[in-house]
Amino acid sequence: MTRWVMVADLERCVGCQTCTAACRHANATSPAVQWRKVLDIEAGSYPNVNRVFVPVGCQHCADPPCMHVCPTTATRQRADGIVTIDYELCIGCAYCEVACPYQARFLVHEPHFAYEAATQNEVERLDAARIGVAQKCTFCSDRVDFGIQNGLMPGEDPRATPACVNSCIADALHFGDVDDPNSNVSRLLREQRSFRMHAELGTDPSFHYLYGKADDPDRDAALPASQAAGAAGRLRTRGVEPSQQQHWDWKAAGNFICGGMGSGLFVFTALAGLAHGELVHLGWIALGLMALGLFLVLLKIGRPLRSIYVLRQPQRSWMAREAWIAAIFFPLAALALVSRLPILLIVAAAIAGLFLCSQAMILKEAKGIPAWRVSWIIPLMIVTGLAEGSGLFLAAAVQFPAADLLVTSSALTALLLAALRAWVWRSYRNTLESDGAPTETLKVLRGISLRFFVVGLAIPSVLIAFGMASTVLANILVAAGLCIAAAGAYLKFILITRSGFNQGFALVHTPVRGAGFSGPSVKPGWSMR
């Protein structure tokens, strides 16, 4: 077997960005679209400061989260490990971008150029297929393939080697087959110490970082404790620490809000509809909400005309599953609402629940976003959806004064779910706090916690208490239900658009430089290292 890997020698790299520029040339990427770039990381406190240059880009993971989440099969993996994107299949949903823990993917919605208008070289090489779709480093697979077809060894013959490696003036970048024990990269990895970035996420990346000779003493052991602490202290980390993901905006949040509310509302409507047929009309509102959410997604994706491709990969992608569930749900739910057949209502409610689960799973599989990928996101999203639905249902049920018992049980259910949601929220946050997360994520979540508790639980509790005590005040139950729903919407809006900080970049070791020791790990912008 062959597995192509990149080896970056941090002892050699000087951060000159020649690879960045060479990649821009070789792959004709747009301005600021840097499939390869070199980070400039500073760690430590004056005067014990370490500055490290770290080439990054697509890590061509053996277990690539981007591929798993891709709903269209546009992202695939070749037998030699290279992760590819088929620009003709990609719909530009950006799910891969939030799934990638290495910020390696780019989505360009409009052609843009170095200066105002395209220059001759940009006109010559403009590739319309790349607009509105995901793009990333290909390991210059065209060169690799060319080499193999012509009997050239990738990594050794420049014609068969990625442009960044060819251009590297410090010989810091190496490319080769790690499955061949005699290859250049296998030898380097044997002779020198190496690590892989974010390996703890289980991505099995194909990008190795050399940080010292195999016989170098272990810096962590050798470093005085005071200095080690200093090195973990202050950091100049612009562009290195986790940053707010820019791919999923309010429209994406809208899908989670509307989808969650709608599916939750449908579940309660369908179940209540078994006893109170007149309530079934509420189901149309639920369907409308869910459809609105999906429509907002359509507005967001790069290639809406290809949106049907979203159905191509239900085997792996929860986004594809969400689409399939929606495709089944809408006609079935409509039939159930029209026919009011109990069995259809029950099945439709179950599928609405599945829709809610699929939305939760979409976030869970976004491996690039620490706030989303934790397991507690699943109950949080499900319970929040149900709570929102119950809140909306309560607000609607009050309009049916004949059904006192229904109102009471709705109010208690909503209150119960709001309380459950608050508990899940607390557990979710505690997990992030204890397991470690981007500090900015924690800051955002802490910032909304009180507000969320007050609007989402405290006020509804009081309102429900008053509302149930007096029929005169029953209409304040509407307010209680809306509060519960609004708090859920707010929570999801914040989760998607404010707390969605990415993984950032981190080093397991800072490198040796000629003499001395390698240094301790660097993980800027995280609550725990």
Place this chain on the structure above:
Amino acid sequence: MMKTPGKSAPNEQTVSTYCYQCVAGPDLLKVRVQDGVATEVTPNFDAGVIHPAGGKACVKAFGLVQKAYNPHRILYPMKRTNPDKGRDQDPGFVRISWDEALSLVADKLNAVRAKGLTDESGYPRVAASFGGGGTPTAYMGTLPAFLAAWGPIDMSFGSGQGVKCYHSEHLYGELWHRGFTVSPDTPLCEYLVSFGANVEASGGVCGVKRHADARKRGMKRVQIEPHLSVTGACSAEWIPIKPKTDSAFLFAMIHVFLHEHPRARLDVPFLKHRTSSPYLIGPNGLFLRDPATRKPLMHDIATGRAVPFDAAGVEPALEGSFVADGIEIDADETIIPHERITVRPAFEHLVAHVKNYSPEWAASICDVPAATIRRIANEFLEHARVGETIVVEGTTLPLRPVSISLGKTVNNGWGGYECCWARTLIGCLFGALEVPGSTLGTTVRLNRPADNRWSSVKPGPDGFMQYPMNPTSKEDWISRPTVRSVHRTLVPLVADSAWSQALGPTHLAWMMQNENFENLPEASPPDVWFVYRTNPAISFWDTQAVGKAMAKFPFVVCFAYTRDETNHVADVLLPDCTDLEGLQLLRIGGTKYVEQFWDYQGFALRAPAVPPQGEAKDFTWIATELAHRTGLLEPYNAAINRGAAGIKLSGKNYDFSLAPEKAHDVETIWDASCRAASAELTDGAESQGLDWFRDHGFRVKPFARLQWYLYPKLVAEGLRFEQPYQEQLFRIGRELGRRLHERGIRWWDKQLTEYEPLPHWHDLNALWESALEKHYSVRIADYPFWLITARSMQYSWGGNVGIQLIKEVADNVAGHGNVVMNQQVAERLGIADGDIVEVRSPLNETKGRVMLCEGIRPDTLLMIGQFDHWATPFAKDFHAPSMNALVPMLIDLTDATGSSADLVKVKITRLEKAA
């Protein structure tokens, strides 16, 4: 034929060329051309074997494609319509034909010829300013032949040199070891102390590759500098030293070597036989000489007598007091006879000289612990391997894998002499100068011939190499300056080569436009000023003053790529072909600048990859037209034939000389050059021309690695390094002082004090502070920070500030476009990352966004590169701070060589909070 990988256009070709945007070039490269459009720059792996960095090109070369197609290019000749000049004036450029443009220029030139080539003061009426390091000559085709044909030209209007170069090293390095630029022998060096030498940014592809290889070998580089540069980042250790105190650190190292270790740790034979250490010093500080031969004397231990330095079989004493007869020769050949006086060797004077310069003394000056200074000195000593040898190409040479390199602010201005002296001297103490592993010169620019360093070594007086000092004798001193910087009059060390005008006090040329210097001829503006690949309106010191001065120049011709701050005052803009459009043959290889040490030498062709945009013209065509229109065709062609365009067209067994009376086309000229190059490399056996070079890109022959080292040549010539005792400089300084005083010039007196035989340490921080206080009537305590700069690999020398790709990738390197400041200090001052601040020196202010970091001293601010653009398209929108407008041009801050340092004291004020 195997096609290239990737999506290929139906009409695709690859063109070999070179990039010489910076002094660390040339980088050989290839350009991919699709449908006649340049699309991609790649390394030239055909040169993988012959090029020290495997045919790689640095990041700047990747900007060349955008450079060709930059929409902001000047594509047609233009003339100014607004006679008023100045920053606030719209030049009103309008398009004209080439014929009109060249006629305008030629008419002015012909008028100058009619009036006389020099003005009433003796200054050339035509001036020219070109970009740094001679790099423009790699692009200006045959213009040097036109300049040679013209006659005297004032090229002393500085555009960055003196503050932005390695000025002291250029002069003293060339004096002491033919090292106009100095480098470690990186492939063999094991321990390198680097005082702010930013080689990872300025060393080019060869420097980066050699240092990366050295790190993998285990070379320890200690970087001593106020901020953690990219070079500091890639070093084993960073020592944050207070700005401009490096000489104290170096002196303390010498103290450790001479006062804390036995003599046997030094390379005593080297000191005795390859330096002036044993020369006896008379009571007036001059060599004690043999009255008959005038040769310096040494004390022979065997016979117990003083003998001339070149007496056979002498075992000279390095230390001790001896009684001897002899003479001293003072300034103006004044002979001072001595009988039975007690004298000591130069080495013993040295030992006494550094007695008080202990690490404890230096610690508070440098703000570096004494233990650290001592440890560095001791590590250096441990790595020196005194006594070991290595065989290079069959010759056994000493192996001394230790070296010291100096950055530019260390090197420039006051203190440069001390640092260069100490660095060279330390090498001598261990025999670690010009031998494998040690400190080497890379190129000669002031001595002749300059084809390689060995051939420039000629025996001079006192057992040292000959050096072409400018005369200081009563008869020959150049009392009437030849150019406006007064370089040969004031600075004997700048010599008189084609490069000399780039050295010395080039700021004087600008200062003299605004103020009179007592007893110097008044300096009028030049009648015609040519500008190419330089932008002194933003790249010099006190750029506001420079900008005002150039606005008074009556006729300015700028070879223009885009509009910029200097060509804002132009009368004519001439668009020349950019790097990928022009044709030129360039000499490559041998040893040259920075870390360019090759095992080959030869020529590379800059073949046009794409046709010129608009009406841009090849520089050779422009030069030929100017020669034709000024009636200088014959001397112009003769200059080309002599080699003014890079290669002599005739030699033994070959003659491709151009007919002198004709105006030759561009291809004819370079075809002849290519043929001559082929013949030169094959001793006349072959004569392939332009087509061959187009196909192959370059042609080389081996260059002996032995020639990397000057030591074998010195041994062969029986010469010594002029260390440690600077008797020649001491005497020349005294002579120069007499000449200046005879003429009533007293404003250079402070500079005369620098001519010390053994330099003393000077408090340069106090010198800077007092000069600023004196000239600007400020309280220097109000300016608590030292402002320094650092080189950017992405930008420096490139003239590429208007290129988007370069900006994009440079932004990945921390500090570009920012005021870099220590985080802890900023917190105390209430300044946050991203805040917009004003940085003000006593002279001027600049604005920019703060970038906080830990890798900078608390008392230091840093602004990388030079960004003061207000006219250059694209760059004028950067809003990046630049220190150039903040650094004053002051004689008080000018050293004896005529340079100053990029250094000023500033205060910082927050203007806006970060968004």
